[in-house]
Amino acid sequence: MKEEKVDRRIKRTKTMMRDALMDLMDEMSFGEITAKDITSRADLNRATFYLHYNNVFELLDELENEVAAEFSQMLDKVEVKQGEDWEYPMIGQICSYIVENQRLCRCLLLNPRSGRFARKLTEIMKRKGMQVKEEMGLEFDPNKEEYIHQFIACGAMGMVKQWLLEGMPMSKEEMTDLAMVLIRPIFNILLP
Template sequence: MDRRSGKTKKLLEDALIKLMIEKGFDKISIKDLTEEADINRGTFYLHYKDKYDLLEQKEDEFLKEFAKLAESISEKYPRDFKLLSKKENLLQVFNFVYTYIKQNSDFMKVLLGANGDLNFQMKLKNFIESMLIKNVEVEFVGEIKLKYMGAVAASAQLGIIQKWLRTGMEESPEELAVFVSDVVYTIYNGVLKANVDIK
C-alpha cells in the first residue's frame, strides 16, 4: 500500500468511527463518509465496495494486529510460556490486552457497545478462546474441560472488556490486569488444577 492510499484509508476509518459514535452504523451513508473524510465518492470506491466492506476491513486489521502482538509475547517465552502456570504470564498478557484495547478505545466502544457489531464480538471472543487454548497445558486440565473452559473464559473476558469500556475505563490497564490475573490464577489453581491433582 502506498503512502497516499494508506492516508486515504485512515481518513475513511476515522470518519467511520466518528460517524458510528454520532449516529450509528445503520444510518451512515457513503456520502456521510466521503464528506467527513473530505474525499470524493470515486476515491472511496477505489478502496471499498461499500460501508460494510470498510467496517469489515477495519475489524480484520484490528484483529490481525492484535494476533501479531499476542504472538510476539509468547515468542519471548517459547519454553516457559504456559499461560496459567505463572501469575506473571497472566499479568503480562492481560496488561497487553487492556493496553491495546485502550489505545483503540473509540473503535472498541462502538463495536462492543449496545449497538455494536455482533459479528466482530464473536470474532474477538473466538480469538481470545483460541489464544487461551493454545497456551494452556492440556495435561493439567483435560481436553473436554479445556474446550468448555475456553468458551467460558472468552465470554467472561469479553464481558470484562465491555464493562470497562462502558464505565469509562476508570481503572488503568495495569490495575485491571492485576485484578483479572489474580482471579484467573486463583480459579485455575484452586478449582481446575486441584481437581486434576485429586485424581
C-alpha cells in the same frame, strides 16, 4: 518510487475514511451511516470510497480484521512457561492496547454489529488457550473444554465492554489486577 507514493496515498485515504467512520459511529448508529456520510466527513469524493469498498460494511470489516490480526499477533508474542508469571503480562498488554486505542475499541466493541467482532476476538483467545494447553501438556475433559474456553473468553470480553461503556474509570493497572483476581482461580484449576 511512484508506487510507494501511490501506496502512501491509498493508505492515507483509507485512514481518512476509517477516522470518518469512527467519528460517525460516535454520533449515530452504524446502520444509519452511509458512504456519502463518510466521504463528506473525510472531505473525499464518493467515487473514492467505491474505489476501495463496495459498502460501509466492507470498511468496518477491514477495520475489524486489522484489529483482530494485531490482537492475535500480540497474544502470539506471549510466551507461556509453566511456573512463571505469564498471565499478568498478557492481560496487561491487552489492557494497554485498549487504553491506547480507546476510540477504536469503543467503536468496534460497542456498536450493534459488535457481536461479529467479539466472536473474532473470542476465537483468537480460544486459540491462545489451546496453545497454552498444548505447551503445558494439559489434558481437559473434551466434553468440558469448549465451555472452559468460552467462559474465559466471553467473561473477558464482557469485562472489556463494561470498562469501555463506563468510560474506563479504572486505570489499566486496576483493570489488569481485577482481571487477574477473577481469572487466576480458573487458571489454578486448569494449570497444575
